[in-house]
């Protein structure tokens with residue numbers, strides 16, 4: 580089942596069409612990466628999912644129920660971590676979660692149990708410090724705990740890792756990855772390595788619609804970024820090879836890379852090397868990376 584579906588959604592600000600006939604869906608229990616450059620419309624899309632922003636056209640459903648602008652019925656399924664979360668800095672994490680529980684109508688007992696569990700999970704249970712003294716990473720972790728307090732079916736995080744250092748990023752990614760059994764996760768980012776690390780599926784937002792989407796495996800086998808690389812022991816061998824097989828680029832003195840080639844092309848190269856008895860250190864098929872696909876899609 581799909582936890583979230585977006586179909587033919589458009590949104591214009593003034594005379595600028597930011598979202599143009601956007602469609603994609605997020606399967607239950609997946610970690611879904613929503614990728615796009617700055618200004619691509621990721622936050623705009625998330626605000627429409629939450630019913631905080633009116634769409635011009637299209638339809639969004641969460642857990643099978645239609646999202647209606649200005650109403651928050653479907654938000655009972657959603658936990659949301661905005662791009663710049665705001666907290667009451669004078670509170671401790673526990674005090675803050677107690678407040679959130681009270682505001683959303685949870686019982687005291689339920690709030691207490693759930694808050695303890697979540698603060699443990701995000702490794703903030705030993706912090707009696709006030710939130711104003713927290714690092715960015717700690718604030719993001721608290722934000723995730725808060726978003727999960729109500730046991731949502733869908734967690735939406737808007738660029739949760741963008742402002743963090745590598746350690747802080749890894750902590751967030753580990754948390755998002757660990758909750759996938761109970762919660763579907765949609766998170767936006769422009770950091771491709773984050774996506775490669777934890778996502779089951781991705782959608783690439785470009786110029787207001789999805790340039791491509793699919794599972795990580797589908798993406799790895801798509802695109803024209805495939806090719807192969809040969810590493811020679813001697814640079815004169817690399818030179819001789821390059822004369823016969825044109826169009827390669829010299830990566831290092833002894834390394835030649837051929838982009839956009841098939842397995843058959845690589846086999847042909849291997850036969851040539853065998854016939855001439857040219858020793859190689861390595862010959863390798865290249866995998867298309869998210870980055871090469873991104874560059875292809877954005878025309879860079």
Ligand SMILES: Nc1ncnc2c1ncn2[C@@H]1O[C@H](COP(=O)(O)OP(=O)(O)O)[C@@H](O)[C@H]1O
Nearest residue numbers: 592593597615616617618619620621622623624
């Ligand atoms: N309330 C608004 N009024 C006018 N333009 C907006 C508004 N919100 C966003 N935009 C514009 O829409 C585009 C997409 O913004 P946004 O969704 O924030 O992108 P992202 O989150 O992918 O960086 C940007 O060009 C932004 O300036």
Ligand SMILES: [Mg+2]
Nearest residue numbers: 621622662737
């Ligand atoms: Mg944004």
